[in-house]
Amino acid sequence: MNENSKTRVVVGMSGGVDSSVTALLLKQQGYEVIGIFMKNWDDTNDEGFCTATEDYDDVVRVCNQLDIPYFAVNFEKQYWDKVFTYFLDEYKLGRTPNPDVMCNKEIKFKAFLDHALSLGADYVATGHYAQTRTVNGEVQLLRGVDDNKDQTYFLNQLSSDVLKKVMFPLGHLPKKEVRQIALDNNLVTATKKDSTGICFIGERDFKTFLSEFLPAQPGRIQTMTGEDKGEHDGLMYYTIGQRQGLGIGGPGGPWFVVGKNLATNVLYVEAGYHNPYLKSDALLATEMNFIQPIDAQTFECTAKFRYRQKDSPVIVEQLENKQIMVRFVNEERAITPGQAVVLYQGDVCLGGGTIDQVFKDNQTLNYLG
Amino acid sequence: MNGIYLDHAATTPIHPEVVATMATFLATDFGNPSSIHSAGRQARHRLDDSRRQIAKTIGANEKELIFTSGGTEADNLAIIGTALQQQTFGKHIITTQIEHAAILDACKYLESIGFEVTYLPVNKDGIVSVDALVDALRPDTILVSVMMINNEVGSIQPIQAIGERLLSHPCCFHTDAVQAYGITDIDVNALQVDLLSITAHKINGPKGIGLLYKREQVKIKQRQFGGSQERLKRPGTENMPGIIGFEKAAVMVYGKENERSSYYHQLKALMISLLDEAAIDFTVNGAVTLTTPLILNISFKGTKVEQLLMNLDLAGVYVSSGSACTAGSIEASHVLTAMFGEKHERTTSAVRFSFGYDIDEAAIKETVRRVTEVVKRLRTLNE
Numbered sequence: 001m002n003e004n005s006k007t008r009v010v011v012g013m014s015g016g017v018d019s020s021v022t023a024l025l026l027k028q029q030g031y032e033v034i035g036i037f038m039k040n041w042d043d044t045n046d047e048g049f050c051t052a053t054e055d056y057d058d059v060v061r062v063c064n065q066l067d068i069p070y071f072a073v074n075f076e077k078q079y080w081d082k083v084f085t086y087f088l089d090e091y092k093l094g095r096t097p098n099p100d101v102m103c104n105k106e107i108k109f110k111a112f113l114d115h116a117l118s119l120g121a122d123y124v125a126t127g128h129y130a131q132t133r134t135v136n137g138e139v140q141l142l143r144g145v146d147d148n149k150d151q152t153y154f155l156n157q158l159s160s161d162v163l164k165k166v167m168f169p170l171g172h173l174p175k176k177e178v179r180q181i182a183l184d185n186n187l188v189t190a191t192k193k194d195s196t197g198i199c200f201i202g203e204r205d206f207k208t209f210l211s212e213f214l215p216a217q218p219g220r221i222q223t224m225t226g227e228d229k230g231e232h233d234g235l236m237y238y239t240i241g242q243r244q245g246l247g248i249g250g251p252g253g254p255w256f257v258v259g260k261n262l263a264t265n266v267l268y269v270e271a272g273y274h275n276p277y278l279k280s281d282a283l284l285a286t287e288m289n290f291i292q293p294i295d296a297q298t299f300e301c302t303a304k305f306r307y308r309q310k311d312s313p314v315i316v317e318q319l320e321n322k323q324i325m326v327r328f329v330n331e332e333r334a335i336t337p338g339q340a341v342v343l344y345q346g347d348v349c350l351g352g353g354t355i356d357q358v359f360k361d362n363q364t365l366n367y368l369g
Numbered sequence: 370m371n372g373i374y375l376d377h378a379a380t381t382p383i384h385p386e387v388v389a390t391m392a393t394f395l396a397t398d399f400g401n402p403s404s405i406h407s408a409g410r411q412a413r414h415r416l417d418d419s420r421r422q423i424a425k426t427i428g429a430n431e432k433e434l435i436f437t438s439g440g441t442e443a444d445n446l447a448i449i450g451t452a453l454q455q456q457t458f459g460k461h462i463i464t465t466q467i468e469h470a471a472i473l474d475a476c477k478y479l480e481s482i483g484f485e486v487t488y489l490p491v492n493k494d495g496i497v498s499v500d501a502l503v504d505a506l507r508p509d510t511i512l513v514s515v516m517m518i519n520n521e522v523g524s525i526q527p528i529q530a531i532g533e534r535l536l537s538h539p540c541c542f543h544t545d546a547v548q549a550y551g552i553t554d555i556d557v558n559a560l561q562v563d564l565l566s567i568t569a570h571k572i573n574g575p576k577g578i579g580l581l582y583k584r585e586q587v588k589i590k591q592r593q594f595g596g597s598q599e600r601l602k603r604p605g606t607e608n609m610p611g612i613i614g615f616e617k618a619a620v621m622v623y624g625k626e627n628e629r630s631s632y633y634h635q636l637k638a639l640m641i642s643l644l645d646e647a648a649i650d651f652t653v654n655g656a657v658t659l660t661t662p663l664i665l666n667i668s669f670k671g672t673k674v675e676q677l678l679m680n681l682d683l684a685g686v687y688v689s690s691g692s693a694c695t696a697g698s699i700e701a702s703h704v705l706t707a708m709f710g711e712k713h714e715r716t717t718s719a720v721r722f723s724f725g726y727d728i729d730e731a732a733i734k735e736t737v738r739r740v741t742e743v744v745k746r747l748r749t750l751n752e
Binding site: 034069071073074115117118119121 | 675676679680682683746747749750
């Protein structure tokens with residue numbers, strides 16, 4: 001028996017290799033570990049097949065291997081109300097939302113955390129590639145050591161108070177090593193394929209999925225100078241900087257999405273990856289969450305505008321109503337409203353917000369008209 | 370901390386004497402009752418003895434038992450087997466909204482192949498109305514299936530009264546008596562039933578063995594093919610160790626139903642009075658006088674059933690709610706929904722405690738202590 005045996009840790013288990021190894025490592029460290037599967041979405045098909053059932057089955061088998069208790073909780077309603085509704089609302093506005101950020105904020109580190117605490121948990125743990133560090137009683141969020149897997153981008157909405165209750169046992173490991181640990185310990189999920197894309201869409205076609213929930217309104221495609229380039233399937237299907245799926249042939253391309261006008265239902269395109277219409281030098285973000293408050297009204301740091309992108313140097317100005325102005329040291333391409341902007345100082349994730357407006361030379365770009 | 374098992378309506382621990390009987394049998398007998406040699410004859414002899422002994426416990430004749438793999442198979446065979454046999458007379462079936470999934474899902478299957486099913490509602494005590502049932506009868510009704518005791522809230526259904534009223538109608542009458550067997554006297558003739566399902570593992574017998582009682586003159590279609598066992602109705606080499614264990618468990622409870630019942634009455638009354646003393650807000654689902662003493666279904670206001678069950682498990686109290694769905698997460702009980710309506714608070718905060726012969730008053734006291742602690746803590750959290 002070691003000290004850890006008195007600490008109860010509830011692990012959010014998805015049935016994947018990362019959360020399996022998370023539970024394994026905590027068990028090896030002597031904690032009292034409980035595995036919980038979250039069912040957030042029901043995709044039961046006509047034959048009664050549901051991916052959640054299969055995934056839960058893997059959770060059950062891993063927990064039995066580890067000899068830890070396991071349960072399943074159902075957050076379908078919360079997920080629908082807090083994540084999926086937001087997801088659809090953003091698409092209705094022509095933006096490109098990030099449901100994973102919202103899922104972490106509202107489900108994994110709220111509904112699930114509350115549930116775990118009601119079970120007498122001291123901590124919850126997940127298989128995210130991120131780390132925490134306590135400095136003067138405050139918990140900081142740090143990047144995971146595996147640069148390619150770092151998931152702090154998705155965790156930008158967590159607060160220091162929440163992070164006090166959280167463990168990320170994989171943060172110091174490269175993904176390759178995590179899989180090796182799973183193999184070495186014969187975990188039944190050791191060779192399971194990583195899930196990709198948005199969890200509730202899975203392997204399905206994104207357009208088909210979205211069209212089941214939102215009516216698509218086809219409209220015209222135009223260049224910024226008004227030249228007609230054909231028909232689009234519905235503004236929600238396109239994101240800034242996108243090249244694929246425009247169906248524009250002929251000379252002068254390749255063509256890229258450079259803007260949308262919701263009022264006239266027009267999709268704007270221009271030619272060339274480095275088209276000036278895709279370049280910007282500042283953005284305004286809303287719902288800015290600072291994991292620890294920062295006193296300076298203006299400060300320098302780095303930022304990510306999408307997942308798995310290299311950091312860019314920026315200057316941040318704090319405004320009222322949880323808004324920030326982010327000015328880029330170098331021009332950026334295809335900054336997308338709806339996505340998260342996440343700030344870093346070295347390895348410390350400072351927090352993040354939602355990209356609302358994008359600017360060039362103090363002019364608002366018509367990414368969303 | 371020792372765990373307290375209060376989920377005997379789900380399954381029971383096998384009785385040591387049943388284990389001993391089965392162990393001896395497994396070590397010494399292995400013959401196939403269908404074989405025409407000495408070893409086969411010996412097995413057949415044991416099979417006949419067991420069949421006779423078990424038949425006696427429900428007032429049946431031994432030719433009327435069809436051994437199955439358990440309650441679910443017995444229910445399926447009764448429902449689907451009868452429907453397929455009787456469909457030339459009609460395609461209408463009557464059952465209730467609170468049946469076990471073995472009945473409800475079999476009925477859904479029949480609906481998908483052209484049968485029509487009436488699902489009768491129940492009152493706030495979880496009991497079906499005999500008059501409503503009679504009103505639902507039609508000339509083309511071929512089968513009525515009503516459970517004897519509900520498995521979630523324990524409500525006792527008026528089987529004998531239904532049986533008497535159905536005497537004037539040619540339809541078959543089936544009852545799922547899985548929760549009643551061993552607690553209530555069961556006599557198939559007094560009850561006027563044509564078909565009745567029971568299973569061994571609810572009376573401290575082994576899992577994997579149950580039976581369907583089928584009145585001799587009632588005809589049903591077999592669901593399984595490949596031999597002449599069980600008078601063609603359920604082919605396959607008999608589960609002899611299971612049948613031997615079933616017999617032992619059945620003989621041990623036979624004639625002791627009242628004794629067992631009054632013991633569980635004591636435990637149930639004690640538990641309710643201790644919960645009263647603990648002054649935690651709770652409601653018993655189903656009137657105590659109209660439910661089996663084996664089952665105590667309680668709603669704890671201000672708690673959520675998922676949270677409650679997990680916390681009780683971690684506190685060493687093993688109980689369950691009505692129905693667990695496949696991903697392990699819990700859906701509102703169809704029984705409580707039938708009693709109280711959709712989204713009623715009682716349906717989302719209900720837990721089933723079910724007693725066994727190995728539970729004593731000390732265990733009940735300790736259970737109430739743990740339950741009180743958990744419920745109080747959760748209420749504070751959820752406020």
